[in-house]
Amino acid sequence: xxxxxxxxxxxxxxxxxxxxxxxxxxxxxxxxxxxxxxxxxxxxxxxxxxxxxxxxxxxxxxxxxxxxxxxxxxxxxxxxxxxxxxxxxxxxxxxxxxxxxxxxxxxxxxxxxxxxxxxxxxxxxxxxxxxxxxxxxxxxxxxxxxxxxxxxxxxxxxxxxxxxxxxxxxxxxxxxxxxxxxxxxxxxxxxxxxxxxxxxxxxxxxxxxxxxxxxxxxxxxxxxxxxxxxxxxxxxxxxxxxxxxxxxxxxxxxxxxxxxxxxxxxxxxxxxxxxxxxxxxxxxxxxxxxxxxxxxxxxxxxxxxxxxxxxxxxxxxxxxxxxxxxxxxxxxxxxxxxxxxxxxxxxxxxxxxxxxxxxxxxxxxxxxxxxxxxxxxxxxxxxxxxxxxxxxxxxx
Amino acid sequence: xxxxxxxxxxxxxxxxxxxxxxxxxxxxxxxxxxxxxxxxxxxxxxxxxxxxxxxxxxxxxxxxxxxxxxxxxxxxxxxxxxxxxxxxxxxxxxxxxxxxxxxxxxxxxxxxxxxxxxxxxxxxxxxxxxxxxxxxxxxxxxxxxxxxxxxxxxxxxxxxxxxxxxxxxxxxxxxxxxxxxxxxxxxxxxxxxxxxxxxxxxxxxxxxxxxxxxxxxxxxxxxxxxxxxxxxxxxxxxxxxxxxxxxxxxxxxxxxxxxxxxxxxxxxxxxxxxxxxxxxxxxxxxxxxxxxxxxxxxxxxxxxxxxxxxxxxxxxxxxxxxxxxxxxxxxxxxxxxxxxxxxxxxxxxxxxxxxxx
Numbered sequence: 001x002x003x004x005x006x007x008x009x010x011x012x013x014x015x016x017x018x019x020x021x022x023x024x025x026x027x028x029x030x031x032x033x034x035x036x037x038x039x040x041x042x043x044x045x046x047x048x049x050x051x052x053x054x055x056x057x058x059x060x061x062x063x064x065x066x067x068x069x070x071x072x073x074x075x076x077x078x079x080x081x082x083x084x085x086x087x088x089x090x091x092x093x094x095x096x097x098x099x100x101x102x103x104x105x106x107x108x109x110x111x112x113x114x115x116x117x118x119x120x121x122x123x124x125x126x127x128x129x130x131x132x133x134x135x136x137x138x139x140x141x142x143x144x145x146x147x148x149x150x151x152x153x154x155x156x157x158x159x160x161x162x163x164x165x166x167x168x169x170x171x172x173x174x175x176x177x178x179x180x181x182x183x184x185x186x187x188x189x190x191x192x193x194x195x196x197x198x199x200x201x202x203x204x205x206x207x208x209x210x211x212x213x214x215x216x217x218x219x220x221x222x223x224x225x226x227x228x229x230x231x232x233x234x235x236x237x238x239x240x241x242x243x244x245x246x247x248x249x250x251x252x253x254x255x256x257x258x259x260x261x262x263x264x265x266x267x268x269x270x271x272x273x274x275x276x277x278x279x280x281x282x283x284x285x286x287x288x289x290x291x292x293x294x295x296x297x298x299x300x301x302x303x304x305x306x307x308x309x310x311x312x313x314x315x316x317x318x319x320x321x322x323x324x325x326x327x328x329x330x331x332x333x334x335x336x337x338x339x340x341x342x343x344x345x346x347x348x349x350x351x352x353x354x355x356x357x358x359x360x361x362x363x364x365x366x367x368x369x370x371x372x373x374x375x376x377x378x379x380x381x382x383x384x385x386x387x388x389x390x391x392x393x394x395x396x
Numbered sequence: 397x398x399x400x401x402x403x404x405x406x407x408x409x410x411x412x413x414x415x416x417x418x419x420x421x422x423x424x425x426x427x428x429x430x431x432x433x434x435x436x437x438x439x440x441x442x443x444x445x446x447x448x449x450x451x452x453x454x455x456x457x458x459x460x461x462x463x464x465x466x467x468x469x470x471x472x473x474x475x476x477x478x479x480x481x482x483x484x485x486x487x488x489x490x491x492x493x494x495x496x497x498x499x500x501x502x503x504x505x506x507x508x509x510x511x512x513x514x515x516x517x518x519x520x521x522x523x524x525x526x527x528x529x530x531x532x533x534x535x536x537x538x539x540x541x542x543x544x545x546x547x548x549x550x551x552x553x554x555x556x557x558x559x560x561x562x563x564x565x566x567x568x569x570x571x572x573x574x575x576x577x578x579x580x581x582x583x584x585x586x587x588x589x590x591x592x593x594x595x596x597x598x599x600x601x602x603x604x605x606x607x608x609x610x611x612x613x614x615x616x617x618x619x620x621x622x623x624x625x626x627x628x629x630x631x632x633x634x635x636x637x638x639x640x641x642x643x644x645x646x647x648x649x650x651x652x653x654x655x656x657x658x659x660x661x662x663x664x665x666x667x668x669x670x671x672x673x674x675x676x677x678x679x680x681x682x683x684x685x686x687x688x689x690x691x692x693x694x695x696x697x698x699x700x701x702x703x704x705x706x707x708x709x710x711x712x713x714x715x716x717x718x719x720x721x722x723x724x725x726x727x728x729x730x731x732x733x734x735x736x737x738x739x740x741x742x743x744x745x746x747x748x749x750x751x752x753x
Contacts, residue, residue: 134634134638135638135643136638136639136641137631137634137635137636137637137639137640137701138638139635141598141631141632141635143524143598145598145632145677219521220520222521222676222677224594225592225593225594226594227594228594228595228596229594229595229596232596233596237524238521238524238677240521240523240524242524242525243524246524246525
């Protein structure tokens with residue numbers, strides 16, 4: 001008696017509508033009559049769902065096959081998945097990929113290993129040959145010192161900084177002409193001239209003709225080892241009016257940062273407030289060569305280093321134009337060079353034409369001053385507009 | 397043959413390398429009478445040359461110029477001293493002033509002088525191309541550049557005082573060649589030419605034959621003024637050293653400057669080029685050489701450096717057998733060197749495929 005009272009009644013309802021009066025079987029909620037019946041129904045339900053899902057997947061796969069004939073549906077078995085991973089490993093060098101299909105069966109074939117040895121040998125010799133070619137002077141530079149081999153060597157790093165690190169969004173590349181002279185005028189910021197390299201990287205990658213912008217850099221950089229060589233081999237040129245005019249006459253795309261050292265060495269509290277625009281040299285360059293000016297605003301570079309103060313004394317001691325004290329520099333040593341991963345926006349505005357003036361206009365100081373202010377205000381407005389849209393320094 | 401052009405040319409420093417080459421060329425030209433002046437005899441006698449053995453500082457130079465009715469003076473007497481020294485200064489600067497003064501007193505119409513683009517100085521704010529008007533800011537650490545700048549400054553004043561004299565100054569870039577002795581050839585003949593780590597400036601060169609040709613051109617053509625002279629191409633220091641078959645010895649730049657100032661070791665005291673000249677760009681603008689001087693060097697800088705390497709037989713930094721460009725041809729060579737069995741299987745497979753097709 002006590003045993004039956006502990007066992008529950010069956011949870012199902014009879015065909016008549018009344019609750020079942022049989023006792024439930026041990027370990028189940030149903031009696032011996034209703035148990036099989038209900039379980040079969042649940043099985044039917046899941047089977048139905050599976051079928052529907054399968055049909056849906058089949059439809060999707062067939063649609064994908066219509067759109068992309070080369071598409072292969074992924075295998076859902078574990079050996080198949082292993083095969084898939086192996087197939088899509090991209091870390092293998094291009095030479096090894098060629099041997100991929102043979103790897104299974106030919107792993108013990110000495111010829112395969114011989115082939116691999118040839119490949120490794122070839123790669124090694126190619127690298128050694130590259131080094132030798134540099135050492136024996138068998139490379140080309142243009143009269144300004146631009147070395148395309150070096151540019152291609154350095155590109156992956158700058159593209160990583162552009163795409164992954166600062167996730168730069170660039171707009172207005174379509175304004176830059178396919179060919180012919182053009183002068184980009186940009187705001188300068190961020191202690192180190194990353195902004196120039198990022199502008200050049202962006203234009204090189206996005207412009208239909210892959211034009212290389214030639215930035216004019218400050219006279220301080222030629223005194224620094226490695227920097228001077230890297231800048232020159234990368235196609236950058238020392239900022240003098242003669243150089244800029246000559247580049248524009250050679251129909252090059254020139255980028256200038258008229259704020260110069262005052263702009264780079266800005267303190268964090270002065271961020272996005274444009275400094276004085278040099279002595280108007282860039283306007284004289286544009287007027288003399290009748291080159292259109294494209295205002296460029298770079299937002300995000302100001303926050304890459306947070307410069308709290310400048311030390312006049314140390315700067316004078318080590319002969320630097322300025323010596324920033326940031327939250328990481330010089331406390332962390334070389335780690336202080338690592339910039340913060342902010343989100344950048346580079347906006348290139350429409351051209352301000354410079355060909356409507358008389359040939360001697362560059363000696364008209366009033367005109368030069370007026371045009372300098374006009375360009376400066378345009379860029380300041382572009383910076384302000386972008387700042388108003390921006391919600392977060394790090395996520396845009 | 398009527399001698400339309402009658403010129404009497406005095407070449408000072410005729411026993412120097414440049415003087416001898418120019419004299420040998422000019423004596424063969426009709427209508428030119430060539431006089432030579434030097435303290436030493438030329439290495440081999442030059443026919444038709446009236447040689448006078450005297451110092452350029454000799455006060456009797458005016459009498460010589462008057463007596464021989466010299467019309468043109470080509471002043472090539474110059475000592476290339478690496479360290480500033482009083483003897484060389486007296487010969488180079490005071491001697492040049494005395495020669496120029498004698499020319500003015502004797503009524504010489506034309507003076508030709510060989511200078512160097514080093515007078516502009518290698519400075520971080522140099523524009524990419526230095527025009528002839530660029531202020532002269534040459535290094536004062538090196539004897540010959542200091543003397544050149546001194547003479548150039550004197551020439552500026554001299555030109556204003558004597559506008560009737562055509563004064564032509566040829567500012568040559570680094571002169572290299574198989575036989576001449578210049579700072580650049582001395583630098584390239586070092587066993588390990590020192591460079592400054594992380595600096596690789598663009599350099600200009602000119603071949604020795606082109607310099608002689610330019611001197612002859614300046615003598616024969618009615619041109620006057622200051623002209624830069626260099627081969628049309630310029631190239632980085634690293635490339636120049638590579639083409640000349642030299643391995644550079646990179647030195648941290650402040651160590652090099654300290655070493656020079658403190659005269660540690662012989663390395664930087666002996667270095668024929670100023671350290672700044674291995675650090676910053678000093679490329680001269682050649683527009684006036686082409687337009688006004690109307691001269692185009694025949695040998696490019698790259699060719700001159702290759703010639704230099706082969707003719708001087710400087711040791712090859714990298715053995716020649718390794719220098720062949722790595723290309724498909726070499727890959728096929730590599731495959732051919734492999735066992736013949738591979739080749740047989742390859743050919744057999746190919747034959748089978750063809751049969752199948």
